[in-house]
Amino acid sequence: MEEQLLIRSENKCELCGSAGSLKLFEVLPHAGRTEDNCVMICDKCLAQVEKTEEPDLKHLNCLRTSIWSAVPGVQVITWRLLNRLKDENWAADSLDMMYLDEDTLAWAQAGLDEESNTANEVHKDCNGQLLETGNSVVLTKTLDVKGSSLSAKLGTVVKNIRLVENNTDQIEGKIEGQTIVILTRYVRKQS
The missing domain is CATH 2.30.30.40 (SH3 Domains)
Known part of the structure; x- marks a missing residue:
């Protein structure tokens, strides 16, 4: 499948168009690995998607272009990233211009629900003890x-x-x- 996705993406990141090192990324939650729910993505975009780096607004301007992708997985990632940035005028405008069919929108929203549930998770030490602000x-x-x-x-x-x-x-x-x-x-x- 990776070869098919590289052909589809023309060996470029499907979000920003970078020709750097690419990884196959499965857009969850979705049943089974298909061409529709997998995308080829560069390291920089992957870090933005997985929140391992602070949001890079300059880099994420690429979303203004990826909103027009016909690939459902790209649409879902783009919609989720734009939702995280909706306080930025350009991101809100891009969200307004973006069209997702009902199924794709439900898929994108399900991922946002998972992100917000993750925010409600708790911090635990190496032994599984609950950590709170002010602990030693x-x-x-x-x-x-x-x-x-x-x-x-x-x-x-x-x-x-x-x-x-x-x-x-x-x-x-x-x-x-x-x-x-x-x-x-x-x-x-x-x-």
Whole structure:
């Protein structure tokens, strides 16, 4: 199927048109893997779709073009991304111009419902204990802090943590006066 999608996409990202490295992306929720619910997507667009990077408005301007795609999977991703950005005038205008048939719109909205349900998930430590803002945690692994010479040692206590919104895998805390992001799988709630 990947070969068929590369032919359809002309070896370009089906959102932004980039000829960079492409990945097959299955647009969920949908039953079965078909050409209609799979798209070829570049790393930059994938990071935007999966929210692993902050929204890059300059890059996401490509959605103004992808709204015209005839591929249902592309339409769904485009609609979802535009909905996340609907406070931007250009995104709201693009949403107004976009047409989705009833089934495709229902599919796109189902994905938004899943995203909002994910936002209601809770932060848990490595043992499955519920974490809340203000808790103290202990590091279960020595961590090198990106962009810094700081190394947070195993057993370090981090007091008064804050939960990272929209990402249940991360918390924020201060170590040696520096605020850092810590993955919840490397912390244990202090009793």
